[in-house]
Amino acid sequence: MHDSDISQEMIDEAKRNPNGWVYKIDCKYPDGDNIPPEAIEGAWRVNESGEIFEDFVKNDSYRPIEKSRRILPKFMRMKHPSQAHHWMIEFDLRCLHLFPKIPKEAYVGYWLIGDDGAPNGYFRPTSTYDPEAVTKILESIKY
Structure with missing residues (x-):
């Protein structure tokens, strides 16, 4: 800079x-x-x-926005018109049952919601996602 x-x-x-x-x-x-x-x-x-x-x-945690071709889970493809121009978090689906207390290690990234209320393909990966840490967290939970 x-x-x-x-x-x-x-x-x-x-x-x-x-x-x-x-x-x-x-x-x-x-x-x-x-x-x-x-x-x-x-x-x-x-x-x-x-x-x-x-x-x-x-900032070592900085991750640039990318145009993603990944397929979103079905529930994330729904339209949210009131959320246009906001960001929606994607998390490791193995943690769905922990909602709303999803650990940061399970946050995969953020999707930008477009004018029509649907994710528009712009994605920002997180710096915290760690699939191995998620596995350990899930294994440590007593049901």
């Missing part, structure tokens, strides 16, 4: 947040949506005067 990657919006954000950080996020998230760590490319440190003053720090 270069200084030229710092937009006026980022400079304004720094002024509003002295002694903090300005984050580079690769797409817009609707108000109220939690931004997953995988969407944050990195950040710049902000000094007490509200100025960006250090080099860009890359």
Whole structure:
């Protein structure tokens, strides 16, 4: 990242947040949506005067959005018109019975919901999905 990657919006954000950080996020998230760590490319440190003053720090958890050709589970293909432009989590289906307390290790990724309320094929993998950890979690559950 270069200084030229710092937009006026980022400079304004720094002024509003002295002694903090300005984050580079690769797409817009609707108000109220939690931004997953995988969407944050990195950040710049902000000094007490509200100025960006250090080099860009890359986020090792960042995962770019990809156009996926994967087939979604049937229940995820349903339309959710009120969720247009939001992200829907996909998780390891072996954990379906744990809903709503799905462990982060079982989060496969996020699907973007399009204008029509259906997933539009844009997918962001998570940095936490670990099929082996999911297997261990499931084996440790006492039924």
